[in-house]
Amino acid sequence: MSGKDVNPGDFPLALWPPSASTEAVQSDHLILGFTVLTLLLTVPIFLAIAWFAVHFRAGKDVHREYSDKRNRLLEVSWMLVPFLLTLIFFYWGAKLFDIHKHPPADALRIEAIGRQWMWKFQHPGGQAEINDLHVPSGEPVMINMISQDVIHSLYLPALRVQMETLPGRYTQLWFTANRTGTFRLYCSEYCGTDHSRMGGLLTIMSPADYAQWLRQSGTSISLASQGRALFSSYGCSGCHGAGSAVRAPSLAGLYGSPVPMLAGGTVVADSGYIHDKILDPDRNLIAGYKQVMPAFKGVIPEDRIVLLTAYIKSLSPAGQDTQPGQAGPERTP
Amino acid sequence: MTPPPDSLIGTIETALREPHPGRITIDREPDYLHDEHTLWSWLTTTDHKRIGILYLLSITAFFIVGAFAAGLIRLSLVVPNGQIFSNDTYNKLFTIHGVVMIWFFLIPSIPATFGNFIMPIMIGAKDVAFPRLNRTSWYIFVSASLFTLFTVVAGGVDTGWTFYAPFSTTFSNTWVVPALIGVIVVGFSSILTGLNFIVTIHTMRAPGMTWFRMPIFVWTMYAVSLIFLLATPVITMALILLVMERVFHIGVFDPALGGDPVLFEHLFWFYSHPAVYIMVLPGMGVISEIVPVFSQKRLFGYRFVAYASIGLASLTFFVWGHHMFVNGESETSALVFSVLSFAVAVPSAVKVYNWTATIYKGTLRLDTPMLYAMGYIGLFVVGGLTGLFLATLAIDEHVHDTYFVVAHFHYIMVGGTALAFLGGLHYWWPKFTGRLYPEAWGRLSAFLIFIGFNATFAPQFVLGYLGMPRRYHNYPPEFQLLNILSSSGSLVLALGYVFPMVYLGWSLRYGAKAPPNPWNAKGLEWTTASPPPKHNFETPPTVDFPPYDYRRRETRV
Numbered sequence: 103m104s105g106k107d108v109n110p111g112d113f114p115l116a117l118w119p120p121s122a123s124t125e126a127v128q129s130d131h132l133i134l135g136f137t138v139l140t141l142l143l144t145v146p147i148f149l150a151i152a153w154f155a156v157h158f159r160a161g162k163d164v165h166r167e168y169s170d171k172r173n174r175l176l177e178v179s180w181m182l183v184p185f186l187l188t189l190i191f192f193y194w195g196a197k198l199f200d201i202h203k204h205p206p207a208d209a210l211r212i213e214a215i216g217r218q219w220m221w222k223f224q225h226p227g228g229q230a231e232i233n234d235l236h237v238p239s240g241e242p243v244m245i246n247m248i249s250q251d252v253i254h255s256l257y258l259p260a261l262r263v264q265m266e267t268l269p270g271r272y273t274q275l276w277f278t279a280n281r282t283g284t285f286r287l288y289c290s291e292y293c294g295t296d297h298s299r300m301g302g303l304l305t306i307m308s309p310a311d312y313a314q315w316l317r318q319s320g321t322s323i324s325l326a327s328q329g330r331a332l333f334s335s336y337g338c339s340g341c342h343g344a345g346s347a348v349r350a351p352s353l354a355g356l357y358g359s360p361v362p363m364l365a366g367g368t369v370v371a372d373s374g375y376i377h378d379k380i381l382d383p384d385r386n387l388i389a390g391y392k393q394v395m396p397a398f399k400g401v402i403p404e405d406r407i408v409l410l411t412a413y414i415k416s417l418s419p420a421g422q423d424t425q426p427g428q429a430g431p432e433r434t435p
Numbered sequence: 436m437t438p439p440p441d442s443l444i445g446t447i448e449t450a451l452r453e454p455h456p457g458r459i460t461i462d463r464e465p466d467y468l469h470d471e472h473t474l475w476s477w478l479t480t481t482d483h484k485r486i487g488i489l490y491l492l493s494i495t496a497f498f499i500v501g502a503f504a505a506g507l508i509r510l511s512l513v514v515p516n517g518q519i520f521s522n523d524t525y526n527k528l529f530t531i532h533g534v535v536m537i538w539f540f541l542i543p544s545i546p547a548t549f550g551n552f553i554m555p556i557m558i559g560a561k562d563v564a565f566p567r568l569n570r571t572s573w574y575i576f577v578s579a580s581l582f583t584l585f586t587v588v589a590g591g592v593d594t595g596w597t598f599y600a601p602f603s604t605t606f607s608n609t610w611v612v613p614a615l616i617g618v619i620v621v622g623f624s625s626i627l628t629g630l631n632f633i634v635t636i637h638t639m640r641a642p643g644m645t646w647f648r649m650p651i652f653v654w655t656m657y658a659v660s661l662i663f664l665l666a667t668p669v670i671t672m673a674l675i676l677l678v679m680e681r682v683f684h685i686g687v688f689d690p691a692l693g694g695d696p697v698l699f700e701h702l703f704w705f706y707s708h709p710a711v712y713i714m715v716l717p718g719m720g721v722i723s724e725i726v727p728v729f730s731q732k733r734l735f736g737y738r739f740v741a742y743a744s745i746g747l748a749s750l751t752f753f754v755w756g757h758h759m760f761v762n763g764e765s766e767t768s769a770l771v772f773s774v775l776s777f778a779v780a781v782p783s784a785v786k787v788y789n790w791t792a793t794i795y796k797g798t799l800r801l802d803t804p805m806l807y808a809m810g811y812i813g814l815f816v817v818g819g820l821t822g823l824f825l826a827t828l829a830i831d832e833h834v835h836d837t838y839f840v841v842a843h844f845h846y847i848m849v850g851g852t853a854l855a856f857l858g859g860l861h862y863w864w865p866k867f868t869g870r871l872y873p874e875a876w877g878r879l880s881a882f883l884i885f886i887g888f889n890a891t892f893a894p895q896f897v898l899g900y901l902g903m904p905r906r907y908h909n910y911p912p913e914f915q916l917l918n919i920l921s922s923s924g925s926l927v928l929a930l931g932y933v934f935p936m937v938y939l940g941w942s943l944r945y946g947a948k949a950p951p952n953p954w955n956a957k958g959l960e961w962t963t964a965s966p967p968p969k970h971n972f973e974t975p976p977t978v979d980f981p982p983y984d985y986r987r988r989e990t991r992v
Contacts, residue, residue, distance in 0.1 A: 113911060113912075113913040114913060115914075115917075116901070116913075117897060118900075118901075119902050128829075129832070129833055133824060133830050133900075136823070140820045140823075144816050144820065147787065147816070148816075150791055150795075151791055151809060154791075154794045154795055154799070155794065155799055155809065158794070158795070158796060158797050158798065158799050159798075159799050160798045160799060160800045166796045167796075172736075177739070180784075180788055181781055181784055182781075184780075184784060185777070185778075185781050185784070188777055188780065191823075192777050192826075195829040195831075196773060196828050196829075197829075199770075200766065202829070202832060203766050251605075251606060252599075252601055252605075253762075255836060257836070257837075257902070259902025260902075263832050264832060264833070264835060266761055266762045266763055268697065269690045269691070269696060286902060286911060288902070290836040294526070294602060295523050296522055297522075297526075298517070298906070298910065382693070399691065400691070
């Protein structure tokens with residue numbers, strides 16, 4: 103725990119965790135409803151076993167006659183009815199899960215990088231924080247995450263969500279907080295020596311406070327601007343920049359557009375595609391270009407890939423870095 | 436090679452045979468314990484009963500090691516700031532606990548001990564189909580597990596029993612490769628045992644012992660052997676790939692080498708979920724033996740229970756993805772694995788309902804094995820239903836990798852397998868040793884274990900829902916009270932484990948002699964002497980009666 107300014111008394115022992123979103127409340131209703139159903143199904147059995155154990159004890163003079171006739175309908179129904187009842191909860195859980203898997207397009211996007219043993223969060227405006235996370239309430243927040251080394255998992259109990267943070271691949275979680283407050287944030291996938299110290303505090307603020315916090319904290323250079331500086335310092339601009347002598351695809355308007363593959367078909371250029379292309383350009387060769395780009399695996403860390411991706415994303419098809427008519431990957435004549 | 440000195444063994448065996456010197460014994464074929472006396476005769480035996488006893492002694496030793504590690508874990512978690520051990524030591528401790536308990540206690544527990552000892556007698560066979568292979572499998576088990584134990588205790592491994600890549604292949608600085616090799620090798624003993632059991636059940640049944648006259652325990656041994664044969668090779672391959680990546684940097688799982696870490700999770704759980712049923716099915720088999728005996732009534736719905744065993748063994752191969760709902764598997768996979776996991780509840784529920792129906796209108800004796808069986812039913816139901824919670828996608832998103840999961844699988848593995856193991860141990864103890872254990876002590880420890888177990892693990896459900904992640908050495912202070920509660924419960928549980936070791940050991944020397952059938956039980960193992968003669972039966976049995984041949988209808992009132 104980073105826990106700089108937390109006293110034990112700030113988080114009193116409760117028997118139910120605080121919830122900070124409407125989905126979290128729904129998850130609570132789901133598990134409570136399921137608990138009620140399981141109690142209805144099992145308590146009679148437990149009572150029956152206890153009662154039989156007492157009533158039919160050896161040596162007691164009780165009525166033990168029974169018919170050998172079997173009631174198949176009864177036997178099948180005591181299997182199927184509880185099963186069908188539990189499927190209600192399968193459906194309910196799946197629906198909530200489905201919501202959790204589809205962030206709205208306008209969500210505030212925060213980049214998270216996990217590494218042994220800290221979290222780094224980067225806000226769109228360029229503000230970065232370690233282990234602690236500040237988010238606004240009342241608007242959807244999508245956390246796009248990746249690991250620098252081993253598998254981690256970002257766990258936000260107050261929102262009842264977690265998602266594994268994988269090396270080499272982006273994963274997402276999102277939520278809309280409906281209250282302000284300070285809650286715990288953990289790594290829940292075992293990641294080595296200080297796994298249990300890899301966490302901090304999630305602070306949910308009103309949108310006005312969040313804007314204020316953004317203004318006060320650190321850099322005012324946006325992720326895209328920081329990425330632009332990296333774009334030239336890593337030498338990317340030498341080939342991908344406007345007016346370069348090397349025939350490399352222009353990156354303007356690339357983000358979100360389909361890219362034709364050498365092997366046929368197209369791939370939509372999302373964060374994952376750009377990530378893989380920078381680190382390992384020899385994979386998934388694109389049509390129309392000779393592969394001459396060096397691999398940046400082991401050279402560019404994940405948090406800088408995020409910055410570069412933000413920059414590439416900011417290059418609109420008609421942006422100042424490209425000349426009109428050259429938008430998108432060039433085609434071989 | 437010289438045989439080991441056997442004066443000590445001889446003394447113990449004389450004591451076993453002659454507890455009341457001077458009493459006249461009838462001259463007959465010596466039982467399997469007294470046929471030969473030397474330690475050498477035990478180490479070179481091909482008798483399935485002796486091999487069962489060898490397994491029983493070795494897994495008990497591993498259980499003590501695993502339980503000791505668990506005790507240290509609970510000790511450490513009494514304080515939230517991890518002051519008792521270093522973080523690395525704590526991580527090694529839970530790895531020892533997991534590796535030893537899963538691979539060296541739970542997986543071999545019931546199949547290798549009761550399966551080896553009782554199953555051939557239950558089907559009226561003289562031995563298993565391949566007696567020397569059986570001995571080989573014990574040697575593989577003992578050497579590989581001692582090697583692994585040395586690795587994890589002397590050097591230490593900090594990956595957890597799950598060995599997730601790329602942590603295990605690239606980032607851990609501990610003795611991962613030797614531990615992996617040990618676990619790979621020990622898998623072969625499972626495969627050989629499974630093969631042996633399948634052939635034995637197919638070819639060695641006594642005349643008249645048709646498939647539907649076999650006790651449910653034999654059915655579960657058959658089901659579990661199928662899992663041994665079909666699933667174990669997958670973990671063998673997956674762990675070999677881990678070794679390849681760690682030693683030769685061949686990229687399979689680490690993205691930095693061009694691999695995919697989620698692939699390892701798939702391969703690992705493709706074995707390790709069925710492995711849960713390697714642990715659970717034999718327990719169900721034991722309970723299905725105990726409940727009819729102590730109710731003096733036929734097992735209700737025998738065929739349903741038999742089919743349910745095979746059904747569980749098959750279904751279990753199609754649910755591994757429920758360990759990975761939040762691990763980057765696709766939404767479609769998650770939906771399919773979720774609904775399939777719900778389906779597993781059906782055959783499990785069949786068994787619970789049928790045990791309950793068996794007790795109804797029975798003639799109940801609440802001896803120790805029956806107390807364990809009833810405790811088993813309760814804890815298994817709690818464990819199984821919390822498993823359904825975890826199979827529910829939105830709930831898993833919250834409690835995945837928290838203490839909720841820890842509590843859930845301990846309800847299945849300790850509440851289920853370990854209680855069934857203890858119940859079976861008491862039930863067959865007269866058959867194994869020819870001695871009766873002290874009943875009052877047996878009942879007392881069964882109660883202690885039940886209470887201690889619940890006190891230890893019930894608070895962990897709450898901890899998990901509150902959001903305490905598993906494998907945490909340092910935890911937020913607001914969770915301390917519940918952790919102290921859990922640790923105190925583990926003291927009671929430990930006491931409950933120590934008692935049986937003491938009084939069962941005591942009964943070897945001082946326990947009353949057991950008659951062939953002390954429980955008035957049906958089944959071939961109770962028709963022969965206690966302990967059985969070397970070749971199990973004085974005359975080979977013929978079977979012309981159904982399984983669980985207790986009264987069909989009460990005529991006496």
